[in-house]
Amino acid sequence: MFSQLWDLLIAFARASNLGFGGGPAVVPLIQIEVVERYHWMTNSEFTDALAVGNTLPGPIATKLAAYVGYQEAGWLGAVVANIGVVLPTALAVVLLARFLMKYSNSPVLKGMLKGVRPVVVVLIAQTAFEMGKGSFPNLTTWGIALATVASLYWLKLHPAIIILVSMVFGLIVFR
Numbered sequence: 001m002f003s004q005l006w007d008l009l010i011a012f013a014r015a016s017n018l019g020f021g022g023g024p025a026v027v028p029l030i031q032i033e034v035v036e037r038y039h040w041m042t043n044s045e046f047t048d049a050l051a052v053g054n055t056l057p058g059p060i061a062t063k064l065a066a067y068v069g070y071q072e073a074g075w076l077g078a079v080v081a082n083i084g085v086v087l088p089t090a091l092a093v094v095l096l097a098r099f100l101m102k103y104s105n106s107p108v109l110k111g112m113l114k115g116v117r118p119v120v121v122v123l124i125a126q127t128a129f130e131m132g133k134g135s136f137p138n139l140t141t142w143g144i145a146l147a148t149v150a151s152l153y154w155l156k157l158h159p160a161i162i163i164l165v166s167m168v169f170g171l172i173v174f175r
Contacts, residue, residue, distance in 0.1 A: 001073065004072060005077060008068070008072060008080050010084065011033035011034070011038060012030070012065045012068075012069075012082070012085045013084035014033065015029035015030045015033050015085075016029075016084065016085045016086075023059065023061075027060060027061075027124070028126060030064050030065075031127055034046055034064075040068055040072055043133075047134060049068070050131065055163050061085045065078070066081065068081060144166055
């Protein structure tokens with residue numbers, strides 16, 4: 001049990017600390033840990049967990065940590081995985097706050113941030129591509145995707161509304 005909890009702590013701490021940009025940028029790193037390194041889930045299961053997590057409020061990293069941790073080691077696993085996500089980053093922010101505020105206008109720091117942004121975007125795109133491979137098995141799912149794009153960009157609907165409507169649609173159509 002200790003080994004399993006240690007693996008959860010390390011996996012989520014590693015993903016969280018290397019997930020520069022937070023939020024969606026950490027998802028590919030969590031996917032690598034959960035699917036490829038530890039084999040706690042398949043890619044399809046991870047995609048489902050991410051979909052469920054995105055329907056709930058709050059940061060995606062903590063929701064995924066809770067889900068995976070609970071699946072692997074119950075409530076203690078959920079707590080340990082979330083400690084791995086939150087604690088190292090929180091400590092780093094507290095310890096580096098003065099430094100970051102002092103050098104926030106530094107051309108060196110600004111240059112470093114500009115250099116890492118494209119990497120974050122590619123990591124997110126790569127995760128979307130990997131998840132998308134199994135998410136569009138038929139024309140109906142492609143129709144949902146196109147309707148989502150139209151709803152977001154042309155109708156300007158809130159994503160929560162789109163998610164709820166798609167869940168009801170899925171309940172009716174994919175039973």
